[in-house]
Amino acid sequence: MDPVVRIASRTVVLPADNVDTDQIIPARFLTGTRRDGLGASLFADWRRDGAGELRPDFPLNRPEAEGSRILVAGANFGCGSSREHAPWALTDYGFAAVVSPSIADIFKGNAVRNGLVPVEIEPSAHRQLVSRPGAEIVIDVQAGSVSLPDGGSARFELAPFARRCLLTGRGPLDFLLEREAAILRYEQGKDDDAAAP
Amino acid sequence: MKKPRTLFDKIWDAHEAVPAGPDHPAVIYVDTHLIHEVTSPQAFALLRERGLRVRRPDRTWATVDHSIPTRFVEGRPAFLNRATRNQVETLERNCEEHGILLFRMGDPGQGIVHVIGPELGLTQPGRVIVCGDSHTSTHGAFGAWAFGIGTTEVAQVLATQCLLQERPHTLGIEISGRLGAGVTAKDLILGVIRRFGVAAGRGHVIEYRGGAVRALDMEARMTLCNMSIEAGARAGLIAPDETTFEYLEGREQVPSGDAFAGLVARWSRLPTDEGAAFDRSLSFDAGSLEPMVTWGTNPGMSCGVSEAVPAPADAEERAALDYMGIEAGRPLLGRPADVVFIGSCTNARISDLRAAARVLAGRRTNPATQLLVVPGSAKVRRQAEAEGLDEVFRAAGAEWRAPGCSMCIAMNGDRLSPRELAVSTSNRNFEGRQGPGGRTVLASPVTAAASALAGAVADPRPFLQD
Structure with missing residues (x-):
């Protein structure tokens, strides 16, 4: 995973609330065994019609969306299924951050572990971004700030560990592996090791 | 006197292998890890890339459920395509390589991961149970803290039997009244989600409480907890009671005799203490519901x-x-x-x-x-x-x-x-x-x-x- 420090990009706006991971990547695209290549199926049933043709009015399909790295989404983004294929599809497509008033729990964790920055900002700042699709904004992961089209900025929270994961590109697996001694101590002191023979 | 604790607090406290520090969340030990063919292949691939082994194959259980056919043609499973068959075969190879028990198609123990866990008696009160599937919340019906995880987390649990967890908030939902004839636990959870919304449980573990919950049998409780994720909560819990113990007694993975009595004594200490506070509390009347x-x-x-x-x-x-x-x-x-x-x-x-x-x-x-x-x-x-x-x-x-x-x-x-x-x-x-x-x-x-x-x-x- 590559470190993410600062993202400067035009936005794409998908204002609907409660966008679930079945929309981000429909289940029929989960039959693979690899993490890559899922960008082609991102929002498959919204991007394409029944005949497989691109819908020109879908925000990701508009010419100005080309190359955008920041998705501005509605509230409770990424709800539903725990499929990590959702952030895999978003990053494979080229997104580096999702900006929303609220992001669903499992998706948020999955995003961080894949270098996709979950940016939760207050509703008024979010409304400003929704009303200005294609705005050039900057997300500063270290500072926890997003620049707004009106020249102001909005703050977003990240747990210290999540921020460090994003900034260093080192995930929780390394941290856990380094705690092997403590895990072993805990395991040996466990008095209800029901799974042991 | 000790501070009164919720059911969730007790499970959390018992599973902190490393408490949270200023710059990291707590390391939580996982008792039981369930895996299936769709969200595990990339996790095993990650292990291979890093040269890691599965730390506790004895705490890991595998089944096939998501992409398998439910029809047979001339006695052979009618896979949709080569990809779905390949997922199943990949899981078979991974389980074999790492010594994990797998319930294959046609095996008497095979089934949907959240149906077989309780059936086997793997789902027990007080346990931490995870699976790469958001409906892992189902197992909370037994007073286990059970939640869905992503595939990178599946790899972490395979390699270390642990996860880094920010401590969730607690949400108590008190459910009173009696379900009418023809009204089921499914109608109840749909009613709860309608009332409080699909994001009500975000950041929280729900504990379902009250007379209407106590009156449900275990399978109805599983239906209720199953859809906690549809209310935005990663996990839903119900305190274990006689109904729980009766369901578990005699199951394949549950010890019998004195050992069972000892477990029941331990499990009986899990319910939320009198006076313990939830971060949020809601109430709901089940009596007025009709089929939803x-x-x-x-x-x-x-x-x-x-x-x-x-x-x-x-x-x-x-x-x-x-x-x-x-x-x-x-x-x-x-x-x-x-x-x-x-x-x-x-x-x-x-x-x-x-x-x-x-x-x-x-x-x-x-x-x-x-x-x-x-x-x-x-x-x-x-x-x-x-x-x-x-x-x-x-x-x-x-x-x-x-x-x-x-x-x-x-x-x-x-x-x-x-x-x-x-x-x-x-x-x-x-x-x-x-x-x-x-x-x-x-x-x-x-x-x-x-x-x-x-x-x-x-x-x-x-x-x-x-």
């Missing part, structure tokens, strides 16, 4: 079966009605159903099948409606067949299939065609969830069965009077 049906594209968009579909409150609801081809202002009752699906980790246990069979017994489904009954596990299937339920289903005109997730997630070829409408006992009515362009009305097994008879969304209550 969803009219939209998220599980919060529901109403009583005889109630008029409410006028859309915003653009999202308008879009949902448009997608569903449903008009506000009148009930869903009578809306033709192309398919009725009885199955999934929400409602494919033996009590669900018995309830559906009671409605269907001696009757025929509407010929315009396909009825698919997919048991949650091989064990449920055997039990149903021992009781003659399969005969009831077949005689009514249903297809009786092999266990798996089937049309709940529609990965295996069991799916709707565009604009077809299903009355489904599953958990998600998202756009395209049961097939691209397909429309889903979530309902209980008895409502689904009644709808199959009517060929349209139906109230189950008239079919239950005898």
Whole structure:
């Protein structure tokens, strides 16, 4: 995973609330065994019609969306299924951050572990971004700030560990592996090791 | 005196292998890790890339459920395509390489991951249980902290048996009243989600409490906890009690005799202490509920079966009605159903099948409606067949299939065609969830069965009077 420090990009706006991971990547695209290549199926049933043709009015399909790295989404983004294929599809497509008033729990964790920055900002700042699709904004992961089209900025929270994961590109697996001694101590002191023979 | 603690607090405290520090969350030890073919292959690949082994194969259990066929052609499983078959074979290789017990297709222990855990007695009070599947919340019915994780986390648990966790908030939902005749745990959870919303539980672990919850049997409790994720919560809990202990006694993975008595004594200390505080509290009356049906594209968009579909409150609801081809202002009752699906980790246990069979017994489904009954596990299937339920289903005109997730997630070829409408006992009515362009009305097994008879969304209550 590559470190993410600062993202400067035009936005794409998908204002609907409660966008679930079945929309981000429909289940029929989960039959693979690899993490890559899922960008082609991102929002498959919204991007394409029944005949497989691109819908020109879908925000990701508009010419100005080309190359955008920041998705501005509605509230409770990424709800539903725990499929990590959702952030895999978003990053494979080229997104580096999702900006929303609220992001669903499992998706948020999955995003961080894949270098996709979950940016939760207050509703008024979010409304400003929704009303200005294609705005050039900057997300500063270290500072926890997003620049707004009106020249102001909005703050977003990240747990210290999540921020460090994003900034260093080192995930929780390394941290856990380094705690092997403590895990072993805990395991040996466990008095209800029901799974042991 | 010790500070009173909630059920969740007690489980958390007992599983902190490393407490949280200023720059890292707590390291939480996982007692039981369940894996399946769809969200595990990339995790095993990560282990291989890093040269890591599975730390505790004895705490890891595997099954196939999501992408497997529920039909056999000439005795062989009718896989949708090479990719789904490859996923199953990949899991077989990974389990073999790492010494993990796998329930393969045709194995007497195979089934939907959230059906077999409790069935085997792997799901026990006080445990931390994870799986790369959001409906892991099901296991919370036993007073276990059980939650869905992503594939990178699956790799972490395989390699270290641990996860880094920010401590969630607690949400107590007190449920009073009694469910009326023909009103089930499915209607209850749909009612709760309608009232509090699909994001109500975000950042929280829910504990379902109160007389209406205590009155539910274990399978109904599983249905309730199963859809916690549809209320935005990663986990839902119910305190263990006599109903829980009775269910667990004698199960394959539960010790017997004195050891069982010792466990019961330990489990009895788990319920939330008198005076313990939840971060948030809500209450709900179960007594006023009628059978629920969803009219939209998220599980919060529901109403009583005889109630008029409410006028859309915003653009999202308008879009949902448009997608569903449903008009506000009148009930869903009578809306033709192309398919009725009885199955999934929400409602494919033996009590669900018995309830559906009671409605269907001696009757025929509407010929315009396909009825698919997919048991949650091989064990449920055997039990149903021992009781003659399969005969009831077949005689009514249903297809009786092999266990798996089937049309709940529609990965295996069991799916709707565009604009077809299903009355489904599953958990998600998202756009395209049961097939691209397909429309889903979530309902209980008895409502689904009644709808199959009517060929349209139906109230189950008239079919239950005898």
